[in-house]
Amino acid sequence: MPLHEYIHHPIALDIVHNGATFQIAGLTNNSYLAEAHEVRHCVLMYHTLGEYVLEVAKKRLADMLYVGLTEKHRESATMFANIVGAQVISQHTISSSSAELATNDHPEQSSITNTISNANDQGNSTYQTLEDVSSTGKDEVARDNLTVGKLMEAYESCISSLRNSQSERRVNSLKRISPVNFTKEARRQVPDVVIQEIASLNSLDVELYNYAQHIFTEQQGHMTQRMVYAENLATALSSSAYPNFYVFPSWKVLSLSITGNVENSKAT
Structure with missing residues (x-):
């Protein structure tokens, strides 16, 4: 099946596109919620409803203890x-x-x-x-x-x-x-119009990914601050009346x- 046909296949529309957003929101095809399929179907019919699902996914992502990026x-x-x-x-x-x-x-x-x-x-x-x-x-x-x-x-x-x-x-x-x-050279031959269409069909995932990048950057900043603080603390302890403390982890x-x-x- 050609790629431009596959992206419009009913299965792809139901469980592939925006899969990360629906998964984090708890609305997958394996969800314990009986209404999960109906919600996904409504989002396919009325795209504006996807914003509500996206907000739920963002909230859950923000509440997680840690967020990483595959790349x-x-x-x-x-x-x-x-x-x-x-x-x-x-x-x-x-x-x-x-x-x-x-x-x-x-x-x-x-x-x-x-x-x-x-x-x-x-x-x-x-x-x-x-x-x-x-x-x-x-x-x-x-x-x-x-x-x-x-x-x-x-x-x-x-x-x-x-x-x-x-x-x-x-x-x-x-x-x-x-x-x-599936070589890199073959991927470069995919028409731009198809790539843009894929991005449009996965607009919720694209926005959620950008939000995850923002969280990741914030986490890195906080981690750097804590590491600098720990180093400063170790330096202060090493020069204090308790020199043996600096060899201990924070x-x-x-x-x-x-x-x-x-x-x-x-x-x-």
Whole structure:
């Protein structure tokens, strides 16, 4: 089937075009909502209704803890490690430190421990995995191994093999539909009018993608600010009366700060 015919095929119109927008909005063909198909059908008939679906998708995207971009895979992985990974690591460390304090012969300390462990309420599902690790008696091992640097090392070790396997799957898949040519040169031969029509049919996805790029840029800015702050803090600590602190990652400094506050509370 020629490309200009395929883009107007009923299946393409129903589940391919603007697929990302409908997916994030929860209106796919596999949605648990019985009305999902009707909503998609209405959007196809009355294009202005698509703006409402787009706003729902944007709201859900903005509420996500982290947004990455496929074409910026490594930058996205770095951001994930610094935003999500660092948060989970700090939660795990704070909780572990609090648990150690709770084992002392001071029952009144339990209220302080609960306050600390409840102070962070994001990333609970991932944090539960870390709780399972500590419950097996491997708390110290988990705490030592979980760092942002370790996460990035794991990413670097697997990304090359992952790309190779994806490339092999792509080649094998295209063999099944030979003699269709999907080379870059063949793509350049697609008429501009067809490309413009595809962009028009996927206008919701195009706008959602632009919005995701905006979120990604904001996340990068916030991450850079936090990293600069952490470096400045490490520099200040290295030149202070506590020179050994600067060798600790920022999440350990956070843990030590909170632990110190708890100890001061005990002393008073």
